[in-house]
Amino acid sequence: MLSVKENEPVVFTDEMLGKFAEIVARYPEGRQKSALLPILHEVQAQYGWLSVPAMDSVAAYLELEPIEVYEVATFYTMFFLKPQGKFVLEVCRTGPCCLVGAERIMKHIETRLGVKEGEVTPDGLFSWRGVECLAACGYGPVLQIGPEYTFYENLTAESIDKLIEDLKDKAAAGSR
Amino acid sequence: MARKLLLTHIDVPGIQTFEVYRQKGGYRAVEKALKTLTPDDVVEEVKKSGLRGRGGAGFPTGMKWSFLAKPEGVPRYLVCNADESEPGTFKDRFLMTHIPHALIEGMIVSSYALGANTSYIYVRGEMMPQIRILERAIAEAKNAGFLGKNILGSGYDLELYVQPGGGAYICGEETALLESLEGKRGNPRIKPPFPAVSGLYNCPTVVNNVESIAATVPIINDGGEEYAKIGIERSTGTKLISAGGNINKPGVYEIELGLPVEEFIYSDEYCGGIAGGKRLKAVVAGGSSVPILPANLILKTLKGDSRLMTYESLADGGFQSGTMLGSGGFIVFDEDQCIVRNTWNFTRFYHHESCGQCSPCREGTGWMEKVLHKIEHGHGAFSDIDLLVDVSKKIEGNTICPLGDAAAWPVASAIRHFRDEFEWHVTHGQEAQTRNYGLAHYADPLEPVA
Numbered sequence: 048m049l050s051v052k053e054n055e056p057v058v059f060t061d062e063m064l065g066k067f068a069e070i071v072a073r074y075p076e077g078r079q080k081s082a083l084l085p086i087l088h089e090v091q092a093q094y095g096w097l098s099v100p101a102m103d104s105v106a107a108y109l110e111l112e113p114i115e116v117y118e119v120a121t122f123y124t125m126f127f128l129k130p131q132g133k134f135v136l137e138v139c140r141t142g143p144c145c146l147v148g149a150e151r152i153m154k155h156i157e158t159r160l161g162v163k164e165g166e167v168t169p170d171g172l173f174s175w176r177g178v179e180c181l182a183a184c185g186y187g188p189v190l191q192i193g194p195e196y197t198f199y200e201n202l203t204a205e206s207i208d209k210l211i212e213d214l215k216d217k218a219a220a221g222s223r
Numbered sequence: 224m225a226r227k228l229l230l231t232h233i234d235v236p237g238i239q240t241f242e243v244y245r246q247k248g249g250y251r252a253v254e255k256a257l258k259t260l261t262p263d264d265v266v267e268e269v270k271k272s273g274l275r276g277r278g279g280a281g282f283p284t285g286m287k288w289s290f291l292a293k294p295e296g297v298p299r300y301l302v303c304n305a306d307e308s309e310p311g312t313f314k315d316r317f318l319m320t321h322i323p324h325a326l327i328e329g330m331i332v333s334s335y336a337l338g339a340n341t342s343y344i345y346v347r348g349e350m351m352p353q354i355r356i357l358e359r360a361i362a363e364a365k366n367a368g369f370l371g372k373n374i375l376g377s378g379y380d381l382e383l384y385v386q387p388g389g390g391a392y393i394c395g396e397e398t399a400l401l402e403s404l405e406g407k408r409g410n411p412r413i414k415p416p417f418p419a420v421s422g423l424y425n426c427p428t429v430v431n432n433v434e435s436i437a438a439t440v441p442i443i444n445d446g447g448e449e450y451a452k453i454g455i456e457r458s459t460g461t462k463l464i465s466a467g468g469n470i471n472k473p474g475v476y477e478i479e480l481g482l483p484v485e486e487f488i489y490s491d492e493y494c495g496g497i498a499g500g501k502r503l504k505a506v507v508a509g510g511s512s513v514p515i516l517p518a519n520l521i522l523k524t525l526k527g528d529s530r531l532m533t534y535e536s537l538a539d540g541g542f543q544s545g546t547m548l549g550s551g552g553f554i555v556f557d558e559d560q561c562i563v564r565n566t567w568n569f570t571r572f573y574h575h576e577s578c579g580q581c582s583p584c585r586e587g588t589g590w591m592e593k594v595l596h597k598i599e600h601g602h603g604a605f606s607d608i609d610l611l612v613d614v615s616k617k618i619e620g621n622t623i624c625p626l627g628d629a630a631a632w633p634v635a636s637a638i639r640h641f642r643d644e645f646e647w648h649v650t651h652g653q654e655a656q657t658r659n660y661g662l663a664h665y666a667d668p669l670e671p672v673a
Contacts, residue, residue, distance in 0.1 A: 053493040054460070073343075073386075075298075075341075075424065078405070078424055080405060080406035080407070081386075081404060081405055081406045082386065082406065083406035084348070084386070084387060084389050084403065084406065085386065085387055087389070088348060088351075088387055088389075109406075115407075116408075118408055119389070119406065119407065119408055121379045122387070122389070122391065122408040122409065123346045123348070123389025123390050123391050123409075123580075124389070124390040124391065125349065125389045125390035126389060126390075136248070140312070140567050140568075141310045141311050141511075141568065141569075141572050142507075142511060142554065142572070143310055143311050143468055143552075143554050144570050145564075145565070145568055146298075146467075146468045146469055146470070146554070146556065146560060146565070147467075147468070157318035178390070179308075179310075179392065179572050179575055180310040180311075180392070180511075180572065180577060181310060181316070181349055182307045182312060182313045182347065182349075182350070182616075183287060183313050183315050183316065183476065184310065184311050184312070184313050184465060184468075184473075185313055185465055185466060185467040185474050186313075186466035186473070187467065189351060193351075194351070195352070196348075196349055196350070196351035196352060197352070198352070202254065221447045223512060
């Protein structure tokens with residue numbers, strides 16, 4: 048994952064620009080604004096969140112006013128407008144998952160990570176939040192982790208502990 | 224065994240791939256449609272099938288198609304609504320994960336019927352794995368000549384693209400979905416004009432749910448009349464039901480419409496009964512937006528008839544004693560669940576997901592959430608219960624899109640059927656923090672409550 052700071056200008060790599068061009072080609076001439084959500088997903092996958100300079104660069108690329116990008120990025124809950132942990136655990140908090148214990152799972156994650164919802168652990172590895180229905184109600188409680196949005200189903204306290212350890216190992220292996 | 228049309232080959236290893244799907248008879252509907260039927264013939268078959276929109280509204284699909292305007296020289300679009308976000312519903316995820324080609328094949332047949340040369344599948348952004356699966360399936364189908372220019376030598380061209388959403392329930396509303404596909408906030412549009420006249424990029428557009436589009440495959444293969452033989456009255460064919468909550472076997476089941484609700488809940492072929500040997504308290508039968516019913520009213524209508532899994536039977540009694548089939552998101556509550564807490568949870572969901580355009584919804588859902596939070600946490604008054612009913616009535620019918628209704632109905636129905644539980648939360652505020660109200664009069668099997 049590339050890193051980006053609050054006011055750092057953002058220049059997209061050639062690889063990213065290639066992906067953007069592929070996306071824009073899906074829509075009729077002059078309708079490149081349709082590429083906004085897919086491109087914001089790509090940018091977030093690269094940097095972990097959407098900084099203002101990153102959104103400005105997207106606006107310039109798509110020939111939009113910056114406000115057109117901001118208003119979209121603030122509307123859709125999947126987009127992060129401030130830096131997150133390397134792994135963001137997004138736990139479904141809606142009715143069907145609560146019937147099978149989602150509230151206990153969120154409590155457990157909070158205790159285990161030692162940070163409140165929306166905060167980042169001191170090592171920068173984790174943050175977590177409750178999200179609304181993830182359309183996996185038969186496999187609850189569930190959580191997802193971007194940018195691949197891998198799903199973890201039928202969660203228990205034990206499976207959460209194991210997941211957190213596995214992710215720590217993964218991060219350690221990645222930084223070696 | 225019940226007949227299956229969509230999930231027939233669900234257990235075949237490798238059915239996700241083009242090769243295996245094709246071996247099992249896949250893409251025959253495309254061959255039949257493009258080689259032997261005109262677009263209007265396809266529309267006619269879908270009309271004959273009686274297929275009704277599987278996303279929740281239940282509007283006849285063939286009729287929706289026939290409304291599509293066809294001005295000369297203007298492109299037409301088919302957009303698949305795969306924004307599945309209605310709490311309790313996870314059937315489209317299941318279909319796209321396990322049999323993606325059923326959706327791709329349906330998209331080709333349906334696009335041909337509508338004369339669309341570019342079609343989009345709008346998938347909720349959280350389903351990134353499913354987006355990758357669909358993109359792979361599209362590439363396979365294109366490679367085999369079922370997409371692209373001059374498909375099967377018919378002269379018909381079609382390009383198919385997958386579009387990710389951004390995590391907004393409202394984008395399941397078709398005009399909000401179109402706004403989102405145009406790269407904007409998901410604010411529903413004022414209708415008319417309907418998308419059939421002015422939809423994506425102001426062009427005539429049809430928006431259909433994943434399951435509706437997949438259902439066109441068996442309809443074309445076997446004919447609309449064969450499809451219409453399954454089911455009861457105006458509820459024809461099969462339906463995917465996603466069952467969750469406190470049951471032994473949560474999952475996605477394809478049922479023939481007309482199956483008794485009691486059989487669906489208790490039979491080992493489906494939900495397998497209530498988990499942990501507990502008793503049934505309540506069911507939300509069609510996704511969180513539809514009225515919740517207590518056990519006695521979900522199993523039998525007020526008239527005492529066995530309640531069936533059909534659009535008509537579930538709606539029997541109107542909102543006084545009935546509910547809706549909706550999206551088929553079937554949520555089961557056991558005796559230990561708290562109706563007040565669940566209603567608060569659902570209302571928080573609608574408040575969170577309101578797009579904010581219409582003040583009755585934006586403000587009303589927030590007020591309902593606050594009042595329900597107060598009651599659930601032991602600080603409620605009797606007047607709060609009436610206040611909730613009042614606010615819900617002022618939201619219902621007063622908004623651009625149905626999200627307002629969808630937020631109002633769960634609250635109104637919970638109070639209608641479980642008022643004593645709300646009152647108990649008021650009179651026993653402290654006790655309600657430590658134990659649940661339990662079953663009271665909702666237990667099965669009991670006589671209906673008048």
